[in-house]
Amino acid sequence: MDEVLFFKPVFKEKIWGGQKLARFGYDLPAGKIGECWAISGHSHGTTEVENGTYAGHTLASLWKSNQELFGNSQLEKFPLLVKILDAEDSLSVQVHPDDAYAKEHANDLGKTECWYVIDADPGSYLIFGHHAQTRDEFEQMVKDGEWDKLLNKVPVSKGDFFFVPSGTVHALTKGVMVLETQQSSDTTYRLYDFDRVDQKTGKKRELHLEDSFNVTTIPAKTVQQEPSVLKIGDSTLTTLVSDPISKYFNVYHYVIHGKVDFSKEYPYTLVSVLDGEGTLTLDEETYQIRKGQHFMLTAAANDWTIAGDLECIASVAH
Template sequence: MIQLQPVFKDYIWGGTKIRDFFRKNTGNLDRIAESWEFSSHVEGQSRIASGEYAGKTLSEFFAAVGWSKVGGFGRENRNLPCMVKFIDACENLSIQVHPTDNYAIRHERDNGKNEMWYIMSAEEGAFIYVGFNKNTSRKEVLRRIQDHSIEEILNKVPVRKGDSFFIPAGTVHAIGAGCFICEIQQTSNVTYRLYDYDRRDRDGRLRPLQIKKALEVLDYHHLQVLQDEQSGLYHIGSASSKMLARTNWFTVTKYDVDGDLQISVMRSPYSLYKAFVVVDGEGDVVMPNGPQHIKAGYTWLLKQQAPLRISGHCSVLIINL
C-alpha cells in the first residue's frame, strides 16, 4: 500500500472539515472545498507520500512502473480512467451538468464525466439535487434559470451518512450545504453551471455560467430517484461488502469492517492497481513489513495482491480501475 498526498482546491463554497476533522496539512489555505485524493488530471495531481517514489505525481509513478499496469485506458491515454475527491460543501454548490465523452472530446478536448457520490457525513437537513422531477424542455429550463425558479423542477433528495448515488453525464445535479462527500468520477474537470444563486467570486464578480453548453448536454427527461434498500449486501464474517457502482471507468465496492478479518479483493482483468479510500473509522492492514494504520479521510494506492487482512472498525471503498 502506498499512501497518497492530495491536492487541495479552495473554491469559495468550501468548508474546514478537511483540515480540522481529518487533520490534513492544508498549508495556508483557509477553506478547502475539495481534496483530490487520487488524481492524474493535469489540473491537480496527487503525489506519493512516502517510500521510493515519495514526492512523485501519480503520472510520474505510472510512467516509471508502466502505464500498462492500469489497463488499456492508461496505456493509450497516459492517464488514469478515474479520480477520487473529498468534497466539503459549506454552501450549496452551483446547479450544474457534465457532458458525455462524445461532447467533451469534441468541444473541450477532455473526457466526459460520469460520477458517483458516497455521503461520508451529512448535517441535519442536508440534501442533494439530482435530475428533473418531471419531463421538461430546453425552453422551460432557460426560463427558470432567468426567473430564478430552476430549483422547483429538480428532485430534492435528503441524504444521510452512508447513502450513495450514481450521477450519469447529462444529469442536472447539485450538492447541498452540509454534505461531505467522497466522489469517484471519470478523469475530467469539465463542468457547465446553469445556475449559481448570483454568487460572486473573491473579487466581487459574478461567477461565470456555461448555460449554452449546459442546455446542449442536459437530459430533460423526468428522473425517478429510488432508494434501493437491497442492492447486494454481502456479509463476510464480521464484515459486509456492497457493490456501489460498476461502470466502464471504475467499479466501487464498500467494505464495512468490525473486528479482525480477511477479505478477498475483487481482481480486475485490466489493472494491477486500485484506490483504497477510508471513509469512516480506523484500523490496520496487515502487510509483510508490518501493519499499515488506516483512518478516515485518507487514501492509498493498492497493488492487486492476495486476500487483504484488515483489523479495526472502519468502512473502506476499494475502487477498481
C-alpha cells in the same frame, strides 16, 4: 515490489468550502477548502506518492512511466479521480458532459461520478435531476429563473449513495460532505449559482448556459443500483455501483470489524479510509492505516488483508 502506494492529498479552495476536512487529520491550508483531491492523475492536481520506491512521484507520471503498476493499461490517462467534498455552502447547480462532448469542447474526459454521503446536517438535501420534459421547456424555465419548479430536491442522510451519470443536473448543498468517485475530469458547466458574488473578484461566477443546454439529459433519467451486501463475520462489504449501471467504475463500501481477506479482481484498487484504524497486510508487509488515508493496491498485489475497526470506500476502473 511496490504493492501499495499511499498518496498525499491536494486541497482546493472553493467559494463554498470550509474547514471541516480537518476532521480527517489533514493540515489544511487557511481559507475555504472545499475539495480534497485524494487520488488524482489529473493535470489540475495530481497527487504524489508518499512511500516506498516511488515517493515523490506523481500518479500522472507513474501512469506514463511505470504501467506495470496498473496492469499495462492502454488508456492515455489515469481514468479515475477520488475526492472528498465539504459543502460549507451550496455548490452551483451544474451538469457534466459525456466523453464525446468533453473531448470536442474541453480536451478532457467526460464526467460521470458518484457520491457516498459521509455526513449531512439535519434537513440537508441534494439537487438531483430536473422536471422539464423538453429542451425548449428546460431552457425557458432556466431563462425565467423558475428554479423551484425546475429542480428536483432529494433529502439526504449520512450513508446515502448516488450515481450521477454525465448529463445529470445536480448540486451538493449546504451541510453535506461526500466522497466522490468520478472519471478523471475537471469539466463542469454551471447552470445556476444562486446569484452569488465571489468576494475575491467582486463578480458573479461565470455560467455556461449553452453548454449546459447541450449536454443535459432531457427528460431527466436517474438510474440507481440496488446495493449488494456481503457479510463476513462482523464485517459488511457492500457493492454500491458496478457494471452495467456504471461503465467506468465499481465502488464498494467496507465496514470492517475484525479481519477480511481480499483477492485481486481488477488490475488495481483505490481505497480511502473514512473512519477508524487498522492494518493492511500484503505478503509479509504490514501497513498501519487510519482515517484520512488514501492508497492504491497496485497490479503487484494479488492478495491482501484489512484488519481492525474501520470504514472504507474502495473503487476500481473498468
